[in-house]
Amino acid sequence: MNHLQRLFPFLSWFPINSESLRMDLVAGITVALVLIPQSMAYAQLAGLPPYFGLYISFMPVLIGALWGSSKQLQTGPVAVVSLLTASALIPLVGDPDKMTPDQLIALYVPLAIMLALMVGIFQLALGVFRLGMIVNFLSHPVIIGFTNAAAIVIGLSQLSKIFGVKMERSDDFLIDIYDVLIQLGGTHIPTLLMGVGAFALMWAMKRYVPKIPGVLVAVVVAIIISWLVGFEGMGGKVVGKIPQGLPTFKIPTFRIELVRELITSAVVISLVGYMEAISIAKAMAAKTKDRIDPNQELIGQGLANIIGSMSSSYPASGSFSRSAINLDAGAKTGISSVFTAMIVLITLLFLTPLLYHLPSAVLAAVIVMAVISLINFKAVKHSWDASRHDGVAGILTFVATLGFAPHLEQGILMGAGLALILFLYRTMHPRVATLGRFQDGTLRDVTVHEHLLTDERIIAIRFDGSLYFANVSFFEDTILEAVANKKEAKYILVVGDGINQLDASGEEVMHHLTERLRETGVTMVFSGLKRQILKVMHKTGLFAEVGAENIHATENMALEAIYSRLDDDDFDSSYCPLRPSPGQI
Numbered sequence: 001m002n003h004l005q006r007l008f009p010f011l012s013w014f015p016i017n018s019e020s021l022r023m024d025l026v027a028g029i030t031v032a033l034v035l036i037p038q039s040m041a042y043a044q045l046a047g048l049p050p051y052f053g054l055y056i057s058f059m060p061v062l063i064g065a066l067w068g069s070s071k072q073l074q075t076g077p078v079a080v081v082s083l084l085t086a087s088a089l090i091p092l093v094g095d096p097d098k099m100t101p102d103q104l105i106a107l108y109v110p111l112a113i114m115l116a117l118m119v120g121i122f123q124l125a126l127g128v129f130r131l132g133m134i135v136n137f138l139s140h141p142v143i144i145g146f147t148n149a150a151a152i153v154i155g156l157s158q159l160s161k162i163f164g165v166k167m168e169r170s171d172d173f174l175i176d177i178y179d180v181l182i183q184l185g186g187t188h189i190p191t192l193l194m195g196v197g198a199f200a201l202m203w204a205m206k207r208y209v210p211k212i213p214g215v216l217v218a219v220v221v222a223i224i225i226s227w228l229v230g231f232e233g234m235g236g237k238v239v240g241k242i243p244q245g246l247p248t249f250k251i252p253t254f255r256i257e258l259v260r261e262l263i264t265s266a267v268v269i270s271l272v273g274y275m276e277a278i279s280i281a282k283a284m285a286a287k288t289k290d291r292i293d294p295n296q297e298l299i300g301q302g303l304a305n306i307i308g309s310m311s312s313s314y315p316a317s318g319s320f321s322r323s324a325i326n327l328d329a330g331a332k333t334g335i336s337s338v339f340t341a342m343i344v345l346i347t348l349l350f351l352t353p354l355l356y357h358l359p360s361a362v363l364a365a366v367i368v369m370a371v372i373s374l375i376n377f378k379a380v381k382h383s384w385d386a387s388r389h390d391g392v393a394g395i396l397t398f399v400a401t402l403g404f405a406p407h408l409e410q411g412i413l414m415g416a417g418l419a420l421i422l423f424l425y426r427t428m429h430p431r432v433a434t435l436g437r438f439q440d441g442t443l444r445d446v447t448v449h450e451h452l453l454t455d456e457r458i459i460a461i462r463f464d465g466s467l468y469f470a471n472v473s474f475f476e477d478t479i480l481e482a483v484a485n486k487k488e489a490k491y492i493l494v495v496g497d498g499i500n501q502l503d504a505s506g507e508e509v510m511h512h513l514t515e516r517l518r519e520t521g522v523t524m525v526f527s528g529l530k531r532q533i534l535k536v537m538h539k540t541g542l543f544a545e546v547g548a549e550n551i552h553a554t555e556n557m558a559l560e561a562i563y564s565r566l567d568d569d570d571f572d573s574s575y576c577p578l579r580p581s582p583g584q585i
Contacts (some may be wrong), residue, residue, distance in 0.1 A: 028336040061075055065335075
């Protein structure tokens with residue numbers, strides 16, 4: 001990629017042939033038909049008026065495509081980020097459902113826009129300084145646990161809208177849900193019929209005619225029925241009047257005193273949103289054989305949120321469902337997202353009156369339908385099977401996210417912290433294997449294979465981990481314990497093929513350990529040390545301290561050298577159980 005394409009990644013789309021343009025047009029329209037109703041539902045989830053979903057579906061979709069590295073990724077509103085937005089803002093300004101439209105616009109909306117700006121600045125900075133690897137602090141099991149819990153919270157939060165009852169928003173989400181359940185006797189039947197009917201229609205179409213956008217069909221049918229039966233006059237809640245035209249383009253108000261309150265949420269939304277986006281982009285790139293630049297994707301997502309905040313958008317991210325639709329519809333380049341944004345633009349300019357009679361219960365059903373696919377307990381079990389530590393981190397994140405709801409960011413932060421602690425614990429106690437000679441001539445772990453040949457004069461140990469400040473004491477204790485258990489040992493062989501790093505603390509301990517053991521008549525011998533380890537040993541003088549004669553390329557070369565010395569020292573040369581055969585040296 002040349003310098004110009006790094007500044008303007010969309011130049012790689014050109015030249016475009018007519019067939020590619022046609023497929024992008026079809027894909028763009030297809031995505032737009034799903035995006036428009038879905039975006040209004042997600043805006044409602046974020047605590048904003050539904051029409052703000054149309055605002056976030058314009059500029060962020062366009063900018064994310066132009067400056068991202070994926071040709072098929074669809075940026076815009078997503079369920080998890082929408083809920084994180086609500087959980088960040090409600091504690092600061094109160095429940096948006098209890099606000100008048102004027103209060104909502106004056107208090108809640110500016111904070112949502114400011115949050116988008118903060119998210120965008122953080123993502124852009126990470127991308128510009130090529131720090132995309134920071135997302136690795138959120139491990140996959142933690143994201144799985146968080147996503148499952150968030151999906152449940154999102155689904156339950158829509159119950160009140162589907163049943164037509166009120167839901168209080170407090171610091172205890174489970175109590176709020178309980179309050180909804182005890183109100184079910186006062187269910188508004190027309191609202192329930194709208195919500196359940198829309199859900200049933202979307203589910204049936206997804207199962208039997210998946211190529212037709214069920215969301216669009218359900219919304220159109222609901223609007224027609226709502227208008228015909230006078231749903232609003234029955235007491236049903238509808239979207240109502242939507243301001244016609246484009247959102248006002250202006251730089252968001254940046255209130256310094258609220259930055260401290262929102263910074264944690266902004267960082268969490270930035271990382272969670274980016275992780276979702278890059279995961280989707282990589283999955284699609286594996287199918288299209290395109291190259292994905294994670295840092296460029298951060299720049300694209302960051303610019304999408306920054307420019308989006310100037311057009312009344314709340315935080316956006318890459319959408320799994322719409323990106324999949326985009327790819328399946330045949331999108332070849334990001335021009336499909338340009339077409340999607342243009343369809344939204346046309347809707348904002350001319351079609352908003354058609355959405356007046358759309359029931360809020362239908363938007364709630366759209367959300368529930370979308371988040372069902374996020375619930376994946378098999379993935380949690382898979383993490384547990386792969387690693388107990390990862391499984392624990394994922395399960396704790398799930399429980400903590402539910403327990404802290406609606407403050408979801410606390411759950412994922414706790415999960416991420418636990419994952420890091422467990423990682424450090426694993427590296428502090430790496431696997432150490434005492435080796436014996438197997439019948440096929442290889443050296444293997446004596447705790448795994450019984451009746452391996454060993455020699456009381458030689459301790460052979462394989463250390464599977466880096467030697468650094470956090471685990472070097474464990475290394476030292478392991479060596480000293482092994483020597484204490486074999487009083488007759490004269491040599492201790494450290495098979496170092498698994499040692500990838502040696503820091504200053506590790507080097508110092510190895511230095512003192514070599515001297516200490518030599519004073520007791522035990523010689524330390526090393527084999528299989530990597531280039532970077534030997535480089536540190538040469539620079540610090542440890543190589544000279546250990547002695548070149550005690551550092552070998554392979555464990556068999558080391559054992560042959562040890563036995564040669566034992567022969568010279570008048571030990572019984574007829575008993576050499578660890579000695580390699582001539583063909584192994």
